[in-house]
Amino acid sequence: MQWFNAQICLLAGSFFGLVSVALGAFAAHGLKAKLADYGKDIWATATEYQMYHALALILVAVLIKQGEHTLYSWAGFLFTIGILVFSGSLYVLALTQIKWLGAITPIGGTAMLGGWICLILAAVRS
Numbered sequence: 001m002q003w004f005n006a007q008i009c010l011l012a013g014s015f016f017g018l019v020s021v022a023l024g025a026f027a028a029h030g031l032k033a034k035l036a037d038y039g040k041d042i043w044a045t046a047t048e049y050q051m052y053h054a055l056a057l058i059l060v061a062v063l064i065k066q067g068e069h070t071l072y073s074w075a076g077f078l079f080t081i082g083i084l085v086f087s088g089s090l091y092v093l094a095l096t097q098i099k100w101l102g103a104i105t106p107i108g109g110t111a112m113l114g115g116w117i118c119l120i121l122a123a124v125r126s
Contacts, residue, residue, distance in 0.1 A: 001073040006064040009076040013057030016083050020051040023091070039094040046090035053079045053112060063122070071125070075118035082112030 024047040027040065035043065060076040063069065086108025093101040 001070055001077060002068070004073040004077045004080075006061040009057045009061035009064060012076070012080050013054045013061060016050055016054035016057065016080075020047050020054055023047050023050075035094060039097070042090050042094040046087040046094070049112070050083050050087040053083050053115070056115065060119075063119075067126075069122055069126075071118045071122035075115040075122070078111045078115035078118065082108045082110075082115060084108065086112060 023043075027035065027043045027047070031040075031043070057076055057079050060072050060079065064072045064076070086105055089101045089104040089108060092098070093105070
């Protein structure tokens with residue numbers, strides 16, 4: 001997993017942070033009248049989790065720079081997949097109300113949890 005390095009984590013974290021802010025602002029202004037409260041709550045959850053994990057990716061980049069560690073790379077990879085699947089499915093669900101997308105969301109959540117488990121294991125091993 002050496003290809004998922006500090007630079008990729010920093011770029012991904014920065015990009016996802018930027019997009020989280022942009023999508024939050026878009027919902028607050030452009031979607032305010034278009035989304036029901038249910039959709040607004042789903043959108044808020046998506047942007048919130050996306051930002052938390054964008055920051056986690058930036059942390060992972062710093063940790064990889066301090067000492068190349070396979071578990072850190074896996075954490076970054078899993079956080080990235082988690083953001084794409086968890087937040088991505090929630091954005092689409094909020095906009096379309098396609099309920100079966102709710103079945104995909106936990107896959108992204110599981111990836112996020114896996115990223116945190118990788119960080120825990122890295123801390124225990126060091």
